[in-house]
Amino acid sequence: MGWKKILYEDQGVADNYTDKSFLDELRKNVNTRTYEFWPTVAESGVITQHTSSVCLFALAYVYMSGSLLSPHLVLLACALLYLLNWISAKERDFSHLRMLAAFTFSGYAVSPVLSTLTRSISTDTIYAMTTLMLLANVLFHDYSADAPITSQPVSLNCGVFASVCLASRLQSHLHTFALLVLAVVVFAQRPRVRHSSRDTAERRPRMRS
Numbered sequence: 001m002g003w004k005k006i007l008y009e010d011q012g013v014a015d016n017y018t019d020k021s022f023l024d025e026l027r028k029n030v031n032t033r034t035y036e037f038w039p040t041v042a043e044s045g046v047i048t049q050h051t052s053s054v055c056l057f058a059l060a061y062v063y064m065s066g067s068l069l070s071p072h073l074v075l076l077a078c079a080l081l082y083l084l085n086w087i088s089a090k091e092r093d094f095s096h097l098r099m100l101a102a103f104t105f106s107g108y109a110v111s112p113v114l115s116t117l118t119r120s121i122s123t124d125t126i127y128a129m130t131t132l133m134l135l136a137n138v139l140f141h142d143y144s145a146d147a148p149i150t151s152q153p154v155s156l157n158c159g160v161f162a163s164v165c166l167a168s169r170l171q172s173h174l175h176t177f178a179l180l181v182l183a184v185v186v187f188a189q190r191p192r193v194r195h196s197s198r199d200t201a202e203r204r205p206r207m208r209s
Contacts, residue, residue: 046143046194053186054134054159060182061166064175071178078181085185085193103184111167111177118168126165133162137187152191159187 003011003019063069118126137159142152163183167176 074178115176
C-alpha cells in the first residue's frame with residue numbers, strides 16, 4: 001500500500017512527512033474567468049454611457065439654474081432623444097408613446113407642487129442629497145452584469161429622487177417640468193431601450209444556431 005494522507009495510522013514515517021503524490025489532487029484557478037481585451041472594452045462602454053448621461057443631466061440643471069439654457073430647448077432635445085431611442089429599439093412598443101403622453105400631462109400638472117416640495121430644505125442639503133442619489137444611481141444601475149449589487153428599480157428611484165430635489169431650485173414650473181422629462185429620458189427610457197436592444201442581439205445567435 002502506498003502512503004495515505006491520514007494521521008490516525010502508523011505508516012512508519014514522521015507526522016510531517018509528505019509523499020510525491022501529496023499535491024496530485026490540487027486544482028488551481030478552477031473558478032477563474034478569463035476576459036478578452038476588446039469585449040471588455042465594449043462592455044465598459046455601457047458604464048461610460050450611463051455615467052456620461054448622468055453628468056449631462058447635472059449640467060442641464062446647472063445651465064438652466066443659471067438661465068443659460070432654455071427649458072424649451074431641453075424639452076425639444078428630450079423629444080428628439082425619446083424619438084431616436086424609440087426608433088433604435090429593436091422591439092418598438094406603441095404603449096411607450098401612450099405612457100409618454102400620460103406622463104407629459106400629469107408631469108406638467110404636478111410640476112408646481114414639485115417645484116415647492118423641498119424648497120424649505122437648505123440648498124447645501126439639497127445638493128448633498130442629490131450627489132448621493134446620483135452616485136447611488138450609477139452604482140446600482142443594471143449594466144447587464146452578473147452582480148448582486150445591481151438593481152434597476154433602486155437606480156431609477158435614486159435618479160427620480162435627485163431630480164425632485166433639484167426641481168425646487170429652478171426658476172419656474174416650466175423649468176421643473178423640463179428637468180423631470182429629462183430625468184425620465186436619462187434614468188428610465190434610455191436604459192430600457194438599451195436592455196431591449198441587448199436582449200434582442202443576444203437572442204439572434206441562439207436562433208441561428
